[in-house]
Amino acid sequence: MSKLLLSAFVGGILVSAAGWLLWPVPREQERTAAELMDVVMWGREPIGGPFTLIDHNGQRRTDAGFRGKLLLIYFGFTFCSDSCPTDLQAIAGAVDKLGPLGEAVQPLFITVNPELDTPEQLKSYVALFHPRMIGLTGDRKQIRDVTRAYKVYFAKTTPAIRADPSFDHGALVYLVDIDGQYIGFFPPGTPAHRMVEVLRPKLAALTQP
Ligand code: NI
Numbered sequence: 001m002s003k004l005l006l007s008a009f010v011g012g013i014l015v016s017a018a019g020w021l022l023w024p025v026p027r028e029q030e031r032t033a034a035e036l037m038d039v040v041m042w043g044r045e046p047i048g049g050p051f052t053l054i055d056h057n058g059q060r061r062t063d064a065g066f067r068g069k070l071l072l073i074y075f076g077f078t079f080c081s082d083s084c085p086t087d088l089q090a091i092a093g094a095v096d097k098l099g100p101l102g103e104a105v106q107p108l109f110i111t112v113n114p115e116l117d118t119p120e121q122l123k124s125y126v127a128l129f130h131p132r133m134i135g136l137t138g139d140r141k142q143i144r145d146v147t148r149a150y151k152v153y154f155a156k157t158t159p160a161i162r163a164d165p166s167f168d169h170g171a172l173v174y175l176v177d178i179d180g181q182y183i184g185f186f187p188p189g190t191p192a193h194r195m196v197e198v199l200r201p202k203l204a205a206l207t208q209p
Contacts, residue, residue, distance in 0.1 A: 033153040036170065040151050040185065048174065048182035051146040053110065056123035056135035063180055069106035070203065071176035072195075075152045077113035078125040079164055083171040083188055091173060092130035093192030094199065101203040104178075107133045112154040112169055114143045150174055175199075178206065 039045050048063075055061045072091050076084035088109060095102040109126055111117035114137045117125075122135025137143070147154060154169035171188035173195070186195055 031151075031153070033155075033168070033170065036151045036153045040172065045151070046182075047149070047151055048176055048180075049149045051142070051149065053136040053138040053142055053146065054119060056119050056126060056137075058119045061134070061136060063176075066106055066108075066176075067180055068104075068178050070104055070178055070199070070206070071106050071108055071174070073108045073110060073150070073174040073176060074171075075110050075112055075147060075150065075154070076169055076171070077111050077167050078117050078121055079113070079166065080169075083169075087171055087173060087188060087190075088126075088129045088133070090190060090192045090195065092133060094195035095130060095132065097192055097196045098199060098203065101200060101207070104203055104206060105199065108136055109133060110136045110143075110146060112143060112147060112152070112167055113165065114138055114140060116164070 040047060050063050052060065052062050072094070074084075074087055074091060076088075078084075088107075091107045095105050095107055098105065107130055109122070109129075111122065117135070117137050119135070119137060122137055126133040126135040138146070146152075152170045152172075154167050156165050157168050158165045173186040173188075173190065175183040175185060177183050186198070
């Protein structure tokens with residue numbers, strides 16, 4: 001092996017090693033999936049609260065701007081090939097099945113991968129599911145804050161140097177009331193018709209004088 005080749009080879013190893021040392025990177029996610037599930041399951045800590053994010057049109061959005069709507073909030077990332085598409089389809093299906101009542105529901109998709117999920121990326125992604133679904137991103141701190149508030153587990157499952165990282169992430173569908181108070185969650189994989197059964201009486205009560 002020539003010197004040049006050898007140094008390229010060693011250099012390659014060093015770059016890979018650096019990548020593996022940096023992985024898993026998201027230090028902001030200090031709690032394990034089990035801890036967070038425990039918190040959410042038993043309501044041990046407050047869930048939800050204020051957030052400031054950027055929507056898929058590049059507009060700044062806060063939780064306060066969604067008052068008056070029942071929020072269905074889902075966290076994930078657009079390159080996800082398993083839970084995200086399934087659960088987002090269920091959410092969109094529920095909104096449609098609710099008919100006119102569904103207009104009081106606002107589906108939100110919040111990315112855990114703000115580096116790749118830019119407003120433009122989110123815009124084409126949420127449009128695949130529902131015309132009224134809003135995609136939300138932000139800077140790392142904004143995403144860290146909102147995922148902490150909702151006790152969302154997420155962790156990179158691929159080396160940090162990969163251009164298209166994959167994430168393991170919590171897949172609960174959070175339900176937030178018209179006054180911004182957290183109500184509860186649908187478990188991962190809840191089908192649209194089951195969401196409708198839960199949401200319809202709630203929405204019907206809202207529209208009663
Ligand atoms: Ni996903």
